[in-house]
Amino acid sequence: MNSAIAFCFGSVTIYWSGLVIALGAVAGFLLSYALYTAHSGRGSDIWIFFAFSLLLGVFCSRLFHCLSNPEQYNTLPLAFLDPSQGSYWLPGAVIALLPAALLARFFGVKTTTEELLDAAAPGMALSAAFIRFSALFNQACRSYFPIKNPAFQHYPFASAASYMDASGNTVYHVATFFLSALVMLCLAVFLLFFYIHSHGEKIKPPCSRFGNTARIFLAAFCSAEFVADSARSDVSPVHFLFLRFLNRAAASVHLTQLFALVVLIALMLYYGRCSAKANDQQRMNKVLLVVFFLSLLVCIVTEILLRRSDHYLTLYLVQIVFSTLATVCIFFRYRSCRDLSTDYDEWEE
Secondary structure, X not given: OOOOEXXXXXXXXXXXXXXXXXXXXXXXXXXXXXHHHHHOOOHHHHHHHHHHHHHHHHHHHHHHHHHHOHHXXXXXXXXXXXXXXXXXXXXXXXXXXXXXXXXXXXXXXXXXXXXXXXXXHHHHHHHHHHHHHHHHHOOOOOEOOEOOOHHHOOOOOEEEEEEEOOOOOEEEEEOHHHXXXXXXXXXXXXXXXXXXXXOOOOEOOOOOXXXXXXXXXXXXXXXXXXXXXXXEOOOOEOOOOOOHHHOOOOOOOXXXXXXXXHHHHHHHHHHHHHHHXXXXXXXXXXXXXXXXXXXXXXXXXXXXXXXXXXXXXXXXXXXXXXXXXXHHHHHHHHHOOEOOOOOHHHOOO
């Protein structure tokens, strides 16, 4: 019997990976529900938002994966009707939160879009951890880098491959999914305390009072995904649907890494603009901007070297350090926008 199958009800098959993802969605919703009702608004608001985010999350993650990996699907409509084909692109579920929040507002939710996204951020990080843990029951999100030291041939460092070497020994590869899941769990804990401590705090104009928890989550998520996607053997390439002649030139570009770089730069520029107007272009902010772009440059260079060198452990350590540094720069840019004065009555949203 296939160990990936949990239950069978006639012709209906329930997989363990699907159950873990479902539990992750429920856990993420409950966490966001608790935060939202305690700090922002009514429970019915978050129910509406959750319904839209669930539907749009499945749709977007499936759509982007299908467009990036068309060879895994017979036709585009079957991508949404036959779950046995292909896989999902996790950042698509994150992207879907924004239109879900906008739709929730359209259907009568009075809370601002930013407040909904703030409450959703810790829950999304927790759900992402469960989604990564679901790879325990399939072969998704594995690395092609082997682990030969027996001391590390176990979780969270390595997972056994589905094949053996020429000598009949089990082959172990870096368990990218497990390490990524642990990072998402740590991020969920951090965002939980960040939301409780900093949600709706006083901010200098023009920076928005709300939405900062969601932006910090997005920055940390992109930094983590940039590194994790680099180590994966099942990456999603950039695939042009109508400009097919560009596909060969873009074959080495990973969709997740491109998404991560664009989002990180956008967040840095947003907080940079807000900080410059709020603090009259402080020298430290200029330093942070230089360090940020140098960090991204190092990440890109290490990614190029990883495809041409065997020193992957050293290169990945460097990539982890500088991708984290890029997020730290964004975080400190945000911190420079906080208004630490005690006169809240004069503050205008």
